[in-house]
Amino acid sequence: MKLFKEIGIREKKDLSDANILKALKKLGKLDKKFKDQDLLLNLISSENKNIRYYAINNLAKINNEKLLKNFEKFLYQEPTSYVRREIASAIGRLRSKKAIPLMKKIIKDKDPNIILQGVRGLLVFKKDKDIQNILKGLKNHPNEIVQKVINIEFFDMNEYSSKHSYSPDNLKNCIANGDVIKLLKKVENESVHLTFTSPPYYNARDYSIYNSYNSYLKFLWNAFKEVHRVTKEGRFFILNTSPIIIPRTGRKYSSIRYPIPFDIHHEMIKMGWEYVDDIVWLKPEPSAKNRVAGFNLHRKPLAYKPNCVTETLMVYRKKSNKLIDWIFKQYSQEVVKKSKIKDGYETSNVWKVDPSSDKNHSAVFPVSLCDRVINYYSFEGDLVFDPFAGSGSVGTSAIKNKRYFFLTELNKDYFKLLKQKFNSNLFDDVKIGIKD
Numbered sequence: 001m002k003l004f005k006e007i008g009i010r011e012k013k014d015l016s017d018a019n020i021l022k023a024l025k026k027l028g029k030l031d032k033k034f035k036d037q038d039l040l041l042n043l044i045s046s047e048n049k050n051i052r053y054y055a056i057n058n059l060a061k062i063n064n065e066k067l068l069k070n071f072e073k074f075l076y077q078e079p080t081s082y083v084r085r086e087i088a089s090a091i092g093r094l095r096s097k098k099a100i101p102l103m104k105k106i107i108k109d110k111d112p113n114i115i116l117q118g119v120r121g122l123l124v125f126k127k128d129k130d131i132q133n134i135l136k137g138l139k140n141h142p143n144e145i146v147q148k149v150i151n152i153e154f155f156d157m158n159e160y161s162s163k164h165s166y167s168p169d170n171l172k173n174c175i176a177n178g179d180v181i182k183l184l185k186k187v188e189n190e191s192v193h194l195t196f197t198s199p200p201y202y203n204a205r206d207y208s209i210y211n212s213y214n215s216y217l218k219f220l221w222n223a224f225k226e227v228h229r230v231t232k233e234g235r236f237f238i239l240n241t242s243p244i245i246i247p248r249t250g251r252k253y254s255s256i257r258y259p260i261p262f263d264i265h266h267e268m269i270k271m272g273w274e275y276v277d278d279i280v281w282l283k284p285e286p287s288a289k290n291r292v293a294g295f296n297l298h299r300k301p302l303a304y305k306p307n308c309v310t311e312t313l314m315v316y317r318k319k320s321n322k323l324i325d326w327i328f329k330q331y332s333q334e335v336v337k338k339s340k341i342k343d344g345y346e347t348s349n350v351w352k353v354d355p356s357s358d359k360n361h362s363a364v365f366p367v368s369l370c371d372r373v374i375n376y377y378s379f380e381g382d383l384v385f386d387p388f389a390g391s392g393s394v395g396t397s398a399i400k401n402k403r404y405f406f407l408t409e410l411n412k413d414y415f416k417l418l419k420q421k422f423n424s425n426l427f428d429d430v431k432i433g434i435k436d
């Protein structure tokens, strides 16, 4: 009862679940000399799953091979995944060869949480050829996290040559006129640190007419495949889109709404982007098209149509098995320090930003929105790409934030304006040799 005396409990009647938990959480380091091992074993029959969890957690600290049999019994009698995971972890933490047969059994469990603990435990012995072969055999395991762990441990030979502190000089502050897919064919792999863009809307503006929604999506997918190729491993692509509406053809027909971000998403994952976040760009209601006016008069259910005051910023990362730390290490301490994000940064995924207007372009990014994206997702000196440059807001923000820009724009008039906007010594579209 030493365990409970430490938290001031002397009488059995004071042993409430809350008190037991308090005592269990208070136990620090333990070793084989720990006196209350049997008491912990008894607590495994508690009805309270948190008590069972912390009892196992403490038993694991004792690191006693003799507990292996108990752990095995608990594992197969325990009903919750939460506690079973802790038991499987306790088995692995023994780092004992005697636990190997049980861990081989564990990796055949139905629950991926348990399997992963078995894998972790067996990885301690990964130099043993038999164990190595068993683990390699999980390469095509149905669970994606198991697959990822096995790939990182045994099959990730991908030593990328492209350094993150580098980008090709000929793309720095470069603007190119033409179709982005064609232009990117001339750009080498892994050149770009960050892409922030808003693609042309499906048949909603003059500059973006496609003969079907499918051909529009295919165009975007092909463009984003190329963006993926030219992006450095583990770096970000922030894609701004929102569902659009094509007005009805006549009174007999209804308007059609296209859920663009949702239709793009699955292809993005297939082509090797990893989903990281979705940020909601919230605009003031008066800036949105008024869709409720008709409903406001008749108030009939089913005909409700809200004013759309949000757009989505989908945050993707080029798939990598490496942690973000691996990228940090490639920059000098000075660059990392200078790129630190200042106080007052946005803490939620809802960003209230007023829209901007431009006399020459009908759909421009507010520079303040670009500032956030560029500061949060790149380092000073990085190359920031906008494949659909329009008025060049991404370029303006890149310069302001001490990054380089690389812009492509199809429309010749917008391109001319871009040339005027950015001082001619900042770019030379001939120099890069990718002028359309």
Ligand SMILES: C[S@@+](CC[C@H](N)C(=O)[O-])C[C@H]1O[C@@H](n2cnc3c(N)ncnc32)[C@H](O)[C@@H]1O
Pocket: 178, 179, 180, 181, 197, 198, 199, 200, 201, 207, 208, 361, 363, 364, 365, 366, 387, 388, 389, 390, 391, 392, 393, 394, 408, 409, 410, 411, 414
């Ligand atoms: C939504 S606007 C982007 C506006 C931009 N974010 C800004 O802040 O001004 C999309 C732009 O993509 C351009 N565009 C359309 N198809 C293109 C293509 N195949 N290659 C490059 N640019 C293209 C359009 O001309 C238009 O200027």
